[in-house]
Amino acid sequence: MKPxxxxxxxxxxxxxGSMQLPITAYVSITHxxxxxxxxxxxxLMVWALDTSLRSEEGFNSVASTLTMxxxxxxxxxxxxxxxxxxxxxxxxxxxxxxxxxxMQGGVTGARIVIALAICLAVFWxxxxx
Amino acid sequence: xxxxxxxxxxxxxxDWLIQRVTSLILLAYFICLAGILLGxxxxxxxxxxxxxxxxRIFTLLAAMSLAAHAWIGLWAVYxxxxxxxxxxxxxxxxxxxxxxxxVLALVIYLLWVIEILWG
Numbered sequence: 001m002k003p004x005x006x007x008x009x010x011x012x013x014x015x016x017g018s019m020q021l022p023i024t025a026y027v028s029i030t031h032x033x034x035x036x037x038x039x040x041x042x043x044l045m046v047w048a049l050d051t052s053l054r055s056e057e058g059f060n061s062v063a064s065t066l067t068m069x070x071x072x073x074x075x076x077x078x079x080x081x082x083x084x085x086x087x088x089x090x091x092x093x094x095x096x097x098x099x100x101x102x103m104q105g106g107v108t109g110a111r112i113v114i115a116l117a118i119c120l121a122v123f124w125x126x127x128x129x
Numbered sequence: 130x131x132x133x134x135x136x137x138x139x140x141x142x143x144d145w146l147i148q149r150v151t152s153l154i155l156l157a158y159f160i161c162l163a164g165i166l167l168g169x170x171x172x173x174x175x176x177x178x179x180x181x182x183x184x185r186i187f188t189l190l191a192a193m194s195l196a197a198h199a200w201i202g203l204w205a206v207y208x209x210x211x212x213x214x215x216x217x218x219x220x221x222x223x224x225x226x227x228x229x230x231x232v233l234a235l236v237i238y239l240l241w242v243i244e245i246l247w248g
Contacts, residue, residue: 032206039199039231046238049188050245052172053179059172082159089152096149127167 027110031088034081041078076121076128083120087113135228137200148201151194158191185246192242196235203231 051058065071091109095101100109138144165178178184207227213220 032202035199035202036206039203042195042199042238043234046192046241046245050241053176053245056172059175079163086152086156086159090156093149093152 022107023110023114024106027088027091027113031085031092034085034088037081038078038085041074044074045078072128076124079124079128080117080121083124084113084117087116087120135225136204137197144201144204147197151198151201154190154194155198158187158194161187179246188246189242192239196239199235200232204228207231 048062052062053059066075091100091113095106095109100106136144138147170178179188207224211220211224211227216223
């Protein structure tokens with residue numbers, strides 16, 4: 001017996017919010033979010049390079065700014081976002097070479113990225129505070 | 130309908146390759162930078178290092194890579210989320226406005242880095 005579902009009953013839009021996303025999706029979205037964040041703070045990095053190279057006072061003012069609690073938090077956020085973005089980017093390139101392209105490989109890769117990113121975030125925390 | 134005129138190289142294949150090459154340059158640059166900063170550096174050493182031709186080329190290469198990498202990356206994000214389907218009839222206008230602002234910022238950062246290194 002053939003299914004009798006009419007064409008109209010087929011879902012038109014897939015509602016992503018209605019389903020549980022796999023870990024690979026979260027790693028991908030976070031890669032994008034961290035990329036957008038890094039673009040937004042890239043001006044800050046150029047400013048720090050400019051000020052630190054302009055004069056000894058500038059260098060010291062950047063160094064002393066980075067001892068303030070808020071600056072430390074921002075620096076930690078930038079370092080952690082950069083580490084995460086780099087790790088998931090390297091995963092992308094490894095997958096471009098055909099390694100870990102299966103469903104299970106993708107999940108394993110995503111887990112490794114998260115684990116290493118947490119390790120690096122903790123490392124930056126220890127270095128900064 | 131999303132047109133390709135605002136992509137970096139107007140070719141998806143070329144953008145794909147540029148995205149990966151620039152990512153490796155940025156990875157090398159930030160690993161070196163992290164190594165230098167973790168080792169501890171004073172103004173004299175920091176300044177002297179950035180006065181060498183090799184470091185100037187490396188920094189400029191990283192800045193150029195950042196500009197291209199962010200252009201391609203944000204193009205991918207904008208053309209996915211800032212669309213007429215997601216935002217309504219003004220979607221394309223909003224996306225082009227964001228792309229224009231992004232590219233302008235990236236070009237300014239690049240010129241700024243050149244000014245820092247050789248100014």
